[in-house]
Amino acid sequence: MKPAPFEYAAPRDLDEALDVLAEHGDDARVLAGGQSLVRMMNARQVSPAVVVDINRVRGLDALGVTNDNGSSTLSLGALVRQRTSELSGDVAAHAPLLAEAGAQVAHAPVRARGTVVGSVAFADPSAELPAALLALDGLVKVRSRAAERTVAADDFFTGPFRTSLAPDEMVVGVEVPVTAGRSGSAFVELTRRQGDLPVCGAAAVVGLGDDGRVAQARVALCGAHQRPVRLPAVESAVVGADDPSAFTEAAARAADGLDPIPSCHGSADFRRHLARVLTARALRTAVARATSPKETTHA
């Protein structure tokens, strides 16, 4: 018996879950897939007084595309498993970056329980899915008993394992805008062993104009900063580019202003180096895929 004792709440609907969070705040933890929370409880890195198991809450496992005034949105509820997202036709069609990043998270049995939203809420600065959500310009849907709000992913992540979530709030889903036109994406990472957290990873989404040049780009990194991070300087430098050397040039700025967390898996300098190399690789692959949609291998 490893974890410290706790009160177990298994609400059947969202309001009931939010009531528990309103009552217990910081003393409560939300349990979805549990692949990070239970591990930390086993090691007694966290010992919540109350665990709110949301697995029986109705409606949180929805995954789908909604249309509203001509704009489409892919949304994933808080109980959508990583494996479900990775294998979903909707995700493959509208946010292939999420599927590609998701397939690189840990191993199949972990992904079968772990949720996409759980990984976002956990906000591990090295994890793939938060960086993918940033590059997809994603939104985080947050609820408390009193209010509901939508936070841009870039405003959600505030530091290592830190988010703008208040103690009485929980993430009920994430949303990704669906864009039309010639676009491509790529997620590339370096891991010490397959399935490990990456030392560093890069996510890129590009849109091409009619002339075949990059018209929009979004780039985000994991493992390279105190939090998953967008790279606006690289994004603006890459707009207008149409050949691979220009992507490498733009990616040279990838580590500017970053403050990587060093570990035994990679010093801060090595992570800055990887930020540049992986950003260039992700951009090249994303553009190659946008140019020729059948392109699947990494450039």
Place this chain on the structure above:
Amino acid sequence: MPDKVRIRITVNGTRHDLLTEPRTLLADLLRNDLALAGTHLGCEQGVCGACTVLVDDVATRSCLVFAAQLDGASVRTVESLAGADGTLHPIQQAFTQEHGLQCGFCTPGMLMGACELLERVPEPDREDVEEALGGNLCRCTGYQNIVRSVCTAGRLMSEQQQSEQSGVRA
């Protein structure tokens, strides 16, 4: 001490109605409360895969799930593989034949991971096995014999199924 939680859980086909502390992990429930010590606990943090069991047919780290979460679930452990008379399951036969184990500590997790794979993909290739068991650590074999064992198990099970079908026809 917080209230105990009542769970009704089916383990290897047997129904149990239990009261358990919320903090009891599935692995501990199996080993301590149900005396099914075939499920091994290695790292207790989801890394080694030794504690893998099937929860509603899905390979799951039993060290990362609370038993309280599994009210109504059906669990299969390594004890479900061999027949009541001790006849080894084809997966176990294959591991014996191909030397898929040495010390045997990781074996229950390997067998249950393989079991899930073979129910999805009857004759897996190397790559399928590497994907399915990539999160299971083995410190003895160097993995080659494990991969070979699972591929062999797939063939054994297909052969067995074919001979059963032709037996029915005869």
